[in-house]
Amino acid sequence: MNKYIKTARLSAGEKTNGGILYLMPDVLIKICTLIPLIFLWRVVMSSGVQVGMSFEQMLSYTYVSAILADMLVVKTSASGWLSEGVLLKLYGRPLPVLSQLVAQTIGGWMPMLLLFSLPMALLAPLLGVNLVPATPLFFISLLLCISLGFAIDVLFACLSIKLRNMSWLIDRIRVAVVTLFSGTVIPIQLLPFGIDEVMRYQPFASLGGASLSIFVGTANAREVIALQIIWNLILWPAALLVFKKSQEGMVSYGG
Amino acid sequence: MADRITLRRILKLLAISAKMDLVWLLRDTKYTLAGICADMISNIATVSGVFLIAARFGGIGGMSTDEVLFMMAYSTLVTGIFIMFDGNNIHVSRMIGRGQLEHMFIQPLSLKVQFFTSGFMPFSGGINVVIGTILMIIAVGQLGLNITPWWVLSLIAYLLTTMTIIVARAYLVSSAAFYAPVTCEEISTTVIDGNWFLSTFPLSGMPRFVQIPLLTVLPEGLMAWFPTLALLGRPPLNLTALYPMFFALLISLLASIIFRRGLNHYVKKGSNRYVPYGFRR
Numbered sequence: 001m002n003k004y005i006k007t008a009r010l011s012a013g014e015k016t017n018g019g020i021l022y023l024m025p026d027v028l029i030k031i032c033t034l035i036p037l038i039f040l041w042r043v044v045m046s047s048g049v050q051v052g053m054s055f056e057q058m059l060s061y062t063y064v065s066a067i068l069a070d071m072l073v074v075k076t077s078a079s080g081w082l083s084e085g086v087l088l089k090l091y092g093r094p095l096p097v098l099s100q101l102v103a104q105t106i107g108g109w110m111p112m113l114l115l116f117s118l119p120m121a122l123l124a125p126l127l128g129v130n131l132v133p134a135t136p137l138f139f140i141s142l143l144l145c146i147s148l149g150f151a152i153d154v155l156f157a158c159l160s161i162k163l164r165n166m167s168w169l170i171d172r173i174r175v176a177v178v179t180l181f182s183g184t185v186i187p188i189q190l191l192p193f194g195i196d197e198v199m200r201y202q203p204f205a206s207l208g209g210a211s212l213s214i215f216v217g218t219a220n221a222r223e224v225i226a227l228q229i230i231w232n233l234i235l236w237p238a239a240l241l242v243f244k245k246s247q248e249g250m251v252s253y254g255g
Numbered sequence: 256m257a258d259r260i261t262l263r264r265i266l267k268l269l270a271i272s273a274k275m276d277l278v279w280l281l282r283d284t285k286y287t288l289a290g291i292c293a294d295m296i297s298n299i300a301t302v303s304g305v306f307l308i309a310a311r312f313g314g315i316g317g318m319s320t321d322e323v324l325f326m327m328a329y330s331t332l333v334t335g336i337f338i339m340f341d342g343n344n345i346h347v348s349r350m351i352g353r354g355q356l357e358h359m360f361i362q363p364l365s366l367k368v369q370f371f372t373s374g375f376m377p378f379s380g381g382i383n384v385v386i387g388t389i390l391m392i393i394a395v396g397q398l399g400l401n402i403t404p405w406w407v408l409s410l411i412a413y414l415l416t417t418m419t420i421i422v423a424r425a426y427l428v429s430s431a432a433f434y435a436p437v438t439c440e441e442i443s444t445t446v447i448d449g450n451w452f453l454s455t456f457p458l459s460g461m462p463r464f465v466q467i468p469l470l471t472v473l474p475e476g477l478m479a480w481f482p483t484l485a486l487l488g489r490p491p492l493n494l495t496a497l498y499p500m501f502f503a504l505l506i507s508l509l510a511s512i513i514f515r516r517g518l519n520h521y522v523k524k525g526s527n528r529y530v531p532y533g534f535r536r
Binding site: 019021022025026029032033035036037039040042043044046047049051163165166169172173175176177179180185186190191192193195 | 286289290292293294296297298299300301303304307308310311312313314315316438442445446449450452453456457458459460461462465469473475
């Protein structure tokens with residue numbers, strides 16, 4: 001376990017090697033997006049349309065989504081492993097590649113958790129945001145969400161191996177699609193024209209949006225968790241199988 | 256000796272970039288088509304979120320669903336024009352940070368002309384202009400707007416203004432890369448791409464302490480919201496419809512001064528990014 005903790009530490013250190021100041025634009029952008037988003041919800045929720053969610057719930061949903069963003073939609077360095085020389089680092093160490101990726105990713109979350117999430121969580125009561133989950137089942141759901149996030153990330157990484165020099169394009173499509181389909185920015189239950197019913201059962205919906213809806217108490221926790229378990233059971237074996245088959249096709253062209 | 260720069264020469268330089276873009280499309284069609292799809296999907300995912308909220312709630316803060324659609328069409332056009340002219344020359348901190356300005360110094364053209372003409376990609380980058388135009392036609396039809404030549408000229412002027420603000424802000428923050436090339440290599444990405452989603456927010460109905468910073472310090476409100484309301488004939492906050500133009504002028508002047516200073520520093524100190532055998536530090 002110690003070696004994974006060291007890998008995570010290295011990864012956290014990597015993010016701050018350029019100085020903490022380097023992370024400040026990201027922190028500022030997160031804050032500058034969060035504030036207008038809260039007011040956007042305030043404006044639309046004041047229209048009186050019944051959507052099965054109160055403004056207080058929406059506020060918590062948006063706030064938690066921002067402070068746990070990295071965990072709700074997991075992104076490892078694997079998406080750029082062909083073009084950024086990550087491969088050499090991962091295969092040069094006497095540790096399993098996927099386990100390293102997990103340790104690296106968790107370590108990479110730390111600077112933003114300390115610089116953004118922690119201060120924002122401390123500020124929450126002053127802003128009138130409730131950060132107490134509606135049910136403790138949220139924590140189980142969050143773990144399943146993170147686990148599923150890693151599986152989906154590995155699948156996308158394998159796609160980038162298959163398509164060779166298209167890793168940047170795959171990443172671009174992936175960010176756009178996952179942001180919309182995971183419900184982390186716009187809760188799936190708010191989508192019109194019956195789209196919400198269709199979207200609920202696709203795998204991305206079991207990522208952040210699922211955990212957030214349990215957090216604010218707008219979803220049946222047991223049903224959502226059952227769906228998350230099903231997607232984990234389907235996508236993890238698929239990810240491992242595809243990864244095993246993809247390894248020999250890796251071509252690193254960057255560094 | 257530098258070439259004499261005329262409009263004809265600029266058009267020829269743009270044509271060279273366009274030709275290279277076409278060659279890319281013809282020689283590596285699969286990759287280029289994937290790039291076109293990526294641009295399209297990425298933009299649709301960004302703008303559809305806000306539009307779907309508007310559809311669900313019957314509008315946002317006094318803007319009807321059709322007006323929000325109009326705003327999303329404007330935003331898509333801006334995205335399209337941006338991509339069409341950005342071959343890293345708008346994400347300029349990347350070029351500065353990687354020491355690529357050196358490549359430009361040996362060309363017989365001024366930096367300004369090279370920055371303006373080098374990234375033109377009408378074939379691979381034009382898809383969002385097409386989608387934006389279609390969305391704009393639909394939105395205008397839904398809103399029943401009276402389209403006059405003056406209105407079309409106003410739309411073009413606002414699009415140019417929005418682009419000026421984007422480019423000026425990118426060059427302003429990218430100047431930091433002259434002093435800290437490694438740390439600030441991607442600062443333009445953080446500022447441009449990090450705020451793109453925010454620029455699709457209709458700010459109508461929000462309190463002034465949110466609206467005003469988004470029209471000044473962090474001008475995301477000028478990317479689509481303000482121009483949309485101005486084109487619909489009701490510029491927000493009792494401001495003149497020409498406010499974005501004034502802002503564009505100010506930020507361009509500021510960016511020009513700061514960028515020149517950075518460039519002066521760079522020509523004296525150079526870039527330390529490459530080791531003698533070619534790898535980047």
